[in-house]
Amino acid sequence: MTTKRVLLLIGVVSAVLLIVGFVVGAVGSRMFGLERPFVSQPGIHLPPDPVFPAAIRESVVGYRVAEKKTEDQGEAKSDDGTADGKDDAKEEHHGLGLMQFAVTNTMLSAWLTSIIMLVFFIGGARNPKVIPNRLQALVEMLFELVLNFASSILGPEMGRRAFPVVATIFFFVLFNAWLAIFLIPIYQAVGYGANVGGEFKLATHLVRPAGTDLNFPLALALVSFVFVEYWGFRAHGFGYLKKFFAFGDLLRGRPSGLINIFVGILELVSELVRIVSFTFRLFGNMTAGEILVVMITFLVPFIATQFVFGLELLVGLIQSVIFAGLTLVFLSVAVSHEEH
Amino acid sequence: MTELGLNVPALISYLINYVVLLILLGALAYRPLLNALDSRVDSIRESLAAADRAREEAATSRSAIEEELNEARREGQRLVEQAREAAERFREDEMERARQSAEEFSERARADIARERDAAVNEVRAAFGDLAISAAERIIRRSVDRQAHQELIDQVLAEGEQALRRN
Incomplete structure (x- = not known):
C-alpha cells in the first residue's frame, strides 16, 4: 500500500513539475505572456x-558579457535588420589561441x-x-x-x-x-x-x-x-x-x-x-x-x-x-x- | 580550428592525463586485480581437480571395499559349503557305522541263535536218544546185539530229525 502511495505521490509531483516546467519554460512563458522564462x-x-x-x-x-549586451541590443533593434553577419562571425570566437595555455x-x-x-x-x-x-x-x-x-x-x-x-x-x-x-x-x-x-x-x-x-x-x-x-x-x-x-x-x-x-x-x-x-x-x-x-x-x-x-x-x-x-x-x- | 576549441597545450594535458591514468591504473588496479583473477581461476581449477581426484579415490576405494565384501561373502559361502559337506560326510559315516554295527549285532544274534538252536537240537537229540533207548529197552526187555540197536536208533533219530525239520 505504502509503496503504491509513494509511487502515486511521485507521479503527481512529476506531473505537476512537468506542467509548471512547461508554463515557466521558454515556450510556456511566451505563450502565457510571462516576463521571461525561468x-x-x-x-x-x-x-x-x-x-x-x-x-x-x-x-x-x-x-561574453559584452557579447550578451550586444545580443540584447541587437534583439531590441532587430527591426532594423542591420546586424552584420560577417562581423558577428569574426567576433564570435574569443577563446584560447592555438598555443595559449590555460x-x-x-x-x-x-x-x-x-x-x-x-x-x-x-x-x-x-x-x-x-x-x-x-x-x-x-x-x-x-x-x-x-x-x-x-x-x-x-x-x-x-x-x-x-x-x-x-x-x-x-x-x-x-x-x-x-x-x-x-x-x-x-x-x-x-x-x-x-x-x-x-x-x-x-x-x-x-x-x-x-x-x-x-x-x-x-x-x-x-x-x-x-x-x-x-x-x-x-x-x-x-x-x-x-x-x-x-x-x-x-x-x-x-x-x-x-x-x-x-x-x-x-x-x-x-x-x-x-x-x-x-x-x-x-x-x-x-x-x-x-x-x-x-x-x-x-x-x-x-x-x-x-x-x-x-x-x-x-x-x-x-x-x-x-x-x-x-x-x-x-x-x-x-x-x-x-x-x- | 580554434573555433572548435583546438588547443595544443590542452591536447598535451589530456595526453599526459591519459598516460598518468594508464600508468597508475596499470600498476595499482589492472595488474593486481587481473593477477588475483588468474590466481582465483587457478585455485578453482585446482580445487575442481582435487574434487575429481577425491571422487575417483572414493570410487576406487568403494569398489575395493565391495570387492573385499564379495570376497568375504564367497569365503563364507565356501566355509558353509565345506561345513555342510563335512556334516554330510559325518552323517553318512555315522549311518554307515550304525548300519555296520547293527548288522554285526544281528549277525552275532543270528549266530548265537543258530548256536543255541544247534545246542538245543543236540541236547534234544541226546536226550531223545537216551530216552528212546531206555524206552526201547524197557519195552522189549530183551538184549539184542549192540549193532542192531544202534542201527535202529539211528533210523529213529533220522525220522525224528526229519520230523523236527518239517516243524
Whole structure:
C-alpha cells in the first residue's frame, strides 16, 4: 500500500513539475505572456572556457558579457535588420589561441574524473581477496567485461596485452560522460558569475564534461592511433609499411601493381582519417548531449530533463563502447597476417 | 580550428592525463586485480581437480571395499559349503557305522541263535536218544546185539530229525 502511495505521490509531483516546467519554460512563458522564462537562454560555446589563470578567465567572461549586451541590443533593434553577419562571425570566437595555455573547465572535469577513477579502481583492486568484497566484485566485473570484450576480438593473449590501454580509454570516456550526469548540480550550476545588464548571471562553468572539449577525444584518438600502429609494427616489422606503400608488384614489373599502390594510398588515408572520425564522433555526441540537456532545461525545466539524462547515460555508454571497440577492431586488423 | 576549441597545450594535458591514468591504473588496479583473477581461476581449477581426484579415490576405494565384501561373502559361502559337506560326510559315516554295527549285532544274534538252536537240537537229540533207548529197552526187555540197536536208533533219530525239520 505504502509503496503504491509513494509511487502515486511521485507521479503527481512529476506531473505537476512537468506542467509548471512547461508554463515557466521558454515556450510556456511566451505563450502565457510571462516576463521571461525561468531559465535564461543558454549560450552555446564550443571551445571550453578557461578557469585559471584568472586573467584569461576574466577576459573571456568580460567578452561574453559584452557579447550578451550586444545580443540584447541587437534583439531590441532587430527591426532594423542591420546586424552584420560577417562581423558577428569574426567576433564570435574569443577563446584560447592555438598555443595559449590555460586550465579549462573541461580539464578540471577530466582531472576530477581521473581522481574518481583512481579512487574507485585502486580501492577495488587494493589487496585483492579470493572472496571479494562488494567494491572488488564490482571492479572485477567491470574489468572482466572489458577483458572479455577485448579477448573476443583479439583472442585471449592479445586481448590481455591490449587490455590496459583499451580499458583506460573505455573507462575514461564512460566516467567522463556519466560524471557530468551524476554530478549535474555541480556541472550545471557551479561557476563564475558576472554582471550582465544589471543582473548577476553564471558566465562560465567551473567544470564541463571533457567529452565536449575537442582536445579530449583528439588525445584519445591519438593514443588509439599510436597504439594500433605500434602493434602493427611490432607484429609485422617494417613490412607493416608495405600495406600503405605497395610498390612491390610494380617493381617486379607487374602492371597490376598500380592498383596496389592506389589501394595502399586508400589504406593510408583511411588510417589517418580514423583520428578525425574518432575525434568528431565522440566530440559530436558529447557536445550534442550537453546542448540537448541545456536546451531542454531552457524549454521545459525541472522534470523533462530526466529523460534526456537517461538518454545521455546510454549515449555515454555507447560512445565508450564504440571508442574501445573500434580501437580493438583496428588493432586486430593491424596485427592480423593478411594473405595476398 | 580554434573555433572548435583546438588547443595544443590542452591536447598535451589530456595526453599526459591519459598516460598518468594508464600508468597508475596499470600498476595499482589492472595488474593486481587481473593477477588475483588468474590466481582465483587457478585455485578453482585446482580445487575442481582435487574434487575429481577425491571422487575417483572414493570410487576406487568403494569398489575395493565391495570387492573385499564379495570376497568375504564367497569365503563364507565356501566355509558353509565345506561345513555342510563335512556334516554330510559325518552323517553318512555315522549311518554307515550304525548300519555296520547293527548288522554285526544281528549277525552275532543270528549266530548265537543258530548256536543255541544247534545246542538245543543236540541236547534234544541226546536226550531223545537216551530216552528212546531206555524206552526201547524197557519195552522189549530183551538184549539184542549192540549193532542192531544202534542201527535202529539211528533210523529213529533220522525220522525224528526229519520230523523236527518239517516243524
